[in-house]
Amino acid sequence: MQLLVIVLNKIECLEALLEKFYEENISGATILDSMGMAHSLSSFDELRFMASLRLLINPDNRESKTIFMVVKEEKIQDISKIVNEITGGLKNPDTGIMFTVPVTYTEGIEKC
Numbered sequence: 001m002q003l004l005v006i007v008l009n010k011i012e013c014l015e016a017l018l019e020k021f022y023e024e025n026i027s028g029a030t031i032l033d034s035m036g037m038a039h040s041l042s043s044f045d046e047l048r049f050m051a052s053l054r055l056l057i058n059p060d061n062r063e064s065k066t067i068f069m070v071v072k073e074e075k076i077q078d079i080s081k082i083v084n085e086i087t088g089g090l091k092n093p094d095t096g097i098m099f100t101v102p103v104t105y106t107e108g109i110e111k112c
Helices: 009-024 037-041 049-058 073-087
Strands: 002-008 028-034 062-071 096-102
Touching: 002 009, 002 073, 009 028, 009 062, 009 073, 062 073, 073 096
Parallel strands: none
Antiparallel strands: 002 062, 002 096, 028 062
16 A cells, blocks of 8 residues: 655645545545645745745745545556646646655555
8 A cells, every 4th residue: 555645736626636536436535734845934034035036936836735645556547647637737837746655554444
């Protein structure tokens, strides 16, 4: 099993993404509000100028959603395809990132 993490910067895609996961019988996600480092740094005095420049370049990218899912290895390609179709592709700037981490132990998870 793998922990699949999606940091979604295009939060307007979240609802469609979750609906598609549901249609494809992919469930068991946890979604957290998150914020990128550049936006967070804007609150620190010494680094405010650099972070402000980043926010001027992309003012709409202030928040993101982080999705955590424990999935079987064979589901990863299906999930990747869905994410890239709905978002227009993670290769595009400020769309998001996706990665997996091996899971060697779980408890309280009925099915993945």
